[in-house]
Amino acid sequence: MKYILGIDVGGTNIKVGIADYKFKLYKFFSLPVEEFSNPSRAISRILILLDELNKYNFFALGFGLPGLINYRKGYIHYLVNLKGWKNVYWRKILEKETGIRTFLDNDVNLAALGEYFLGAGKGSKNMLMVTLGTGVGGGLILNGKIYRGSTYSAGEIGHFPLKASGSRCSCGGVACLESYIGNKKLMRIINTRSFYIKSQLLSRIKRKKGKLTLEDITLAGRKGDTLAIEFWEDVAHKLGQILTGVVNLLDVDRIIIGGGVANAGQLLFVPLRKFIKKRVMKLQGRDVKISKAGLREKAGVLGACILAYHGLKGRQI
Amino acid sequence: MKYILGIDVGGTNIKVGIADYKFKLYKFFSLPVEEFSNPSRAISRILILLDELNKYNFFALGFGLPGLINYRKGYIHYLVNLKGWKNVYWRKILEKETGIRTFLDNDVNLAALGEYFLGAGKGSKNMLMVTLGTGVGGGLILNGKIYRGSTYSAGEIGHFPLKASGSRCSCGGVACLESYIGNKKLMRIINTRSFYIKSQLLSRIKRKKGKLTLEDITLAGRKGDTLAIEFWEDVAHKLGQILTGVVNLLDVDRIIIGGGVANAGQLLFVPLRKFIKKRVMKLQGRDVKISKAGLREKAGVLGACILAYHGLKGRQI
Numbered sequence: 001m002k003y004i005l006g007i008d009v010g011g012t013n014i015k016v017g018i019a020d021y022k023f024k025l026y027k028f029f030s031l032p033v034e035e036f037s038n039p040s041r042a043i044s045r046i047l048i049l050l051d052e053l054n055k056y057n058f059f060a061l062g063f064g065l066p067g068l069i070n071y072r073k074g075y076i077h078y079l080v081n082l083k084g085w086k087n088v089y090w091r092k093i094l095e096k097e098t099g100i101r102t103f104l105d106n107d108v109n110l111a112a113l114g115e116y117f118l119g120a121g122k123g124s125k126n127m128l129m130v131t132l133g134t135g136v137g138g139g140l141i142l143n144g145k146i147y148r149g150s151t152y153s154a155g156e157i158g159h160f161p162l163k164a165s166g167s168r169c170s171c172g173g174v175a176c177l178e179s180y181i182g183n184k185k186l187m188r189i190i191n192t193r194s195f196y197i198k199s200q201l202l203s204r205i206k207r208k209k210g211k212l213t214l215e216d217i218t219l220a221g222r223k224g225d226t227l228a229i230e231f232w233e234d235v236a237h238k239l240g241q242i243l244t245g246v247v248n249l250l251d252v253d254r255i256i257i258g259g260g261v262a263n264a265g266q267l268l269f270v271p272l273r274k275f276i277k278k279r280v281m282k283l284q285g286r287d288v289k290i291s292k293a294g295l296r297e298k299a300g301v302l303g304a305c306i307l308a309y310h311g312l313k314g315r316q317i
Numbered sequence: 318m319k320y321i322l323g324i325d326v327g328g329t330n331i332k333v334g335i336a337d338y339k340f341k342l343y344k345f346f347s348l349p350v351e352e353f354s355n356p357s358r359a360i361s362r363i364l365i366l367l368d369e370l371n372k373y374n375f376f377a378l379g380f381g382l383p384g385l386i387n388y389r390k391g392y393i394h395y396l397v398n399l400k401g402w403k404n405v406y407w408r409k410i411l412e413k414e415t416g417i418r419t420f421l422d423n424d425v426n427l428a429a430l431g432e433y434f435l436g437a438g439k440g441s442k443n444m445l446m447v448t449l450g451t452g453v454g455g456g457l458i459l460n461g462k463i464y465r466g467s468t469y470s471a472g473e474i475g476h477f478p479l480k481a482s483g484s485r486c487s488c489g490g491v492a493c494l495e496s497y498i499g500n501k502k503l504m505r506i507i508n509t510r511s512f513y514i515k516s517q518l519l520s521r522i523k524r525k526k527g528k529l530t531l532e533d534i535t536l537a538g539r540k541g542d543t544l545a546i547e548f549w550e551d552v553a554h555k556l557g558q559i560l561t562g563v564v565n566l567l568d569v570d571r572i573i574i575g576g577g578v579a580n581a582g583q584l585l586f587v588p589l590r591k592f593i594k595k596r597v598m599k600l601q602g603r604d605v606k607i608s609k610a611g612l613r614e615k616a617g618v619l620g621a622c623i624l625a626y627h628g629l630k631g632r633q634i
Contacts, residue, residue, distance in 0.1 A: 068600065125467045138566070147459060149568020150442045153600045160562035161596070163480045164554065173561065173596045237481065244490065245477035245559075246566070249455070251466020279478070279490045283385065283470045 003056040004308045005049075005100075008064040008107060008300030009036055011081055011134075016049070017301035018056055021309060023118055026056070028298060038084030043097050050098060060312050061100050062304030063090070064107035070152055071105045072316075077152075103304075103311040108155060109146045110303030111293075112139030113317070115256050117306050119294035124254035128246060129293070130157055130239075132261035136178040142250075145317050146307075158182070160242045180238050183214070183261060190217055190231065199227035214261060221267040232267040240275035243290075247276065251284045258293030265292070320373040321625045322366075322417075325381040325424060325617030326353055328398055333366070334618035335373055338626060340435055343373070345615060355401025360414050367415060377629050378417050379621030380407070381424035387469055388422045389633075394469075420621075420628040425472060426463045427620030428610075429456030430634070432573050434623050436611035441571035445563060446610070447474055447556075449578035453495040459567075462634050463624075475499070477559045497555050500531070500578060507534055507548065516544035531578060538584040549584040557592035560607075564593065568601045575610030582609070 001020060008015040014031040036042040050058065067079035074091020094102040105113075112129035115121040121129070121141065131137040136158030140147040147154055158178035159171050166175025179185060189195055190212045196202040201220050206212050221228035243255055262268065273290050280288065295302060310317040318337060325332040331348040353359040367375065384396035391408020411419045422430075429446035432438040438446070438458065448454040453475030457464040464471055475495035476488050483492025496502060506512055507529045513519040518537050523529050538545035560572060579585065590607050597605065612619060627634040 140567075142459065142464060147567075149601070150570035151568055151600050151603070153598070154566065154568035156565040156568075156598060156601070159565040159598055161558050164558055171565075171598050173565070173598065241478050241481055242562075245562075248473040248476040248488075248490070249471065249563070250457075250464075251468055251471035251473075253467035281470070281473060281476055281488050281490065283468050284466070284473070286468070 001057065002059045004060045004062060004305045005053070005056075005058050006062045006064075006301040006304035006308070007046075008110070008304055009033065009066060009079070009082070010107065010300070011066065015297060015301050017298065017305065018053065019302065019305040023302055023305055023309075025298065025302070027053075028301065033082070037082065039088050039090070039093065043094065046094070047097065050100075058100050060308035061094065061098065061102045062110075062306075062308030062311075063102070063104040064110035064300040064304045065090075065104055066107045068152060069104055069106050071103075071146075071148060074102060074104055076104070101308070101312060103308040105146065105148075105304075105307055106139075106152070106155075107300050108137045108139040109148065110139075110307060111258065111295075111299040112141050112155075112256070112303070113146055113306050114295050114299040114301075114303030115258070115293055116141045118302055119299060120256045120291040121254050124252075124289070126250065126252040127254040127256060128157065128243075128250070128252050129256040129258065130243075131259035132181065132183075132239075132257060133259040134183045136182055137259075140250075140252075142252075157242065157246070160245070162238060162241060177238065177242050181235050181261070186214060186235070186261065190214070195227075195231075199225050201225050202227060214264065218264045218267060221264070229267065232264050233271045235261075235264075236268050236271035237275055240272050240279070243272075244276050244279045247280045247284050247288050253287055253289065255288065255290045256293050257290065258296075258299065262292055318374065319376045321377045321379060321622040322370070322373075322375050323379045323381075323618040323621035323625070324363075325427065325621055326350065326383060326396070326399070327424065327617070328383065332614060332618050334615065334622065335370065336619065336622040340619055340622055340626075342615065342619070344370075345618065350399070354399065356405050356407070356410065360411065363411070364414065367417075375417050377625035378411065378415065378419045379427075379623075379625030379628075380419070380421035381427035381617040381621045382407075382421055383424045385469060386421055386423050388420075388463075388465060391419060391421055393421070418625070418629060420625040422463065422465075422621075422624055423456075423469070423472075424617050425454045425456040426465065427456075427624060428575065428612075428616040429458050429472075429573070429620070430463055430623050431612050431616040431618075431620030432575075432610055433458045433461075435619055436616060437573045437608040438571050441569075441606070443567065443569040444571040444573060445474065445560075445567070445569050446573040446575065447560075449498065449500075449556075449574060449576035451500045453499055454576075457567075457569075459569075474559065474563070477562070479555060479558060494555065494559050498552050498578070503531060503552070503578065507531070512544070512548075516542050518542050519544060531581065535581045535584060538581070546584060549581050550588045552578075552581075553585050553588035554592055557589050557596070560589075561593050561596045564597045564601050564605050570604055570606065572605065572607045573610050574607065575613075575616065579609055
């Protein structure tokens, strides 16, 4: 039987999966990200891995990488948080070392691809995936393919400006969505006295734990805490403003939301869907579905396997 | 020799052009829009036209139409401002009546296509065309093809919200770009006493002519009138806010701006380019070019011919 090895390099760990040509996962496990601190360490680790897994007949390797990737050339311009990876012809190097066809792309693009074929995006034609975490990222699948843009940098929904003026974002922009609903900003809001003081429940948790987490807010919201409910509504409305515009502009039929912040669940999704339905244009909005990501931590690995599979067949996806 | 007849149906008139397979125009003229008030009148007129032009050997007809078009089926759902055109299988009808292969798409999509291949979009990979007129419309060419979206309604850049709250737009949305920089709104602003009173020059013109036009503001701006210059800067900043987000999200390398309002020229383009360069993400913004549309009133007809040409070759574009 023929297998693909999918590797998804994240900020804190590396996820590895073995899939067949129908994308059934046979193994799924993690490695510490340090093992990929630079290309030569990564190659050693991959060679060991292939040796350990030698009962699988690998026809392709697929990589999801957090940075700027030229998919066509199999080239890494740089990786965020992994400094040893500037300007690396990863495909060329790896194919030489392993003798196995290699394909790579940006990690968010591949998570979107995974969701599109196997997760919450199944059956859609045009889709946006949004990841809500420390950063607010995005991946676009248009007409069945990853949309990469002119410099392989498309998808930066987190840097769509919410208004004319506001705080300067680390990207150089002003009033970017991410600077309002990124994890860091949300943590700062909920741990500000003028915020939690308005809820007895949250004040009590803050006193007990020293620091409030987004999960605390979610649990409080589920118990009916008004402040917590309004907090998530506010996040939903800010996100909804930009997503309304994206649906009007791109006429996508599916929006998938993943990342830790999406764990707020219905507290986030109910006001978000309501907001978008109310404001979006009639035709574009009629059938648009806003769903939670379905593949969780496996999306990236599965996306990498899908990319590699189509790559083997000579199809750009 | 082989020719294509391109027909671009606009709000006030119909533009007709005859092109060869290299898109050289042999004739270009207008008809009153009333001649296309409904499908049967349009068919009669087209048959007469083909008769008059019978020295040209037409291999295809291309149509740009202001409404919702299913390009794949050659089907018109409806046209804006032309009520007799609900649910018409235009391709099927016309091919039967004329014996000539027929292709159709939305007019803004085809204007964008024309600019992409023959105008200000030449050499770009991914491009947004914005038309600034009564409405603020848009057409996207991504990876060399018209991007149509899931319901054939993509491109509505005019209905991207500028902020969280604001006036309700005719589309049902709130604070849409169009409701700030659409022609109607701009005309209302410049003819408001509290506006023009701040400029001696504009007050004088208003007194003399009764009504200020956008061209008056542009001429005043060229003479150095501060109020006029600031007026166009304000339009540029509002448009620039959304375009900054679009460049970050879609990583387009070209933005083409057409429509009457774009005639403000440098008064609009200089602050617009400056605003976007300052706020956009580094990589996406590095090579992005903001250009004025180059084909003017011929863009739609040429786009219709390009669509038909590729359609004849069996390629979806």
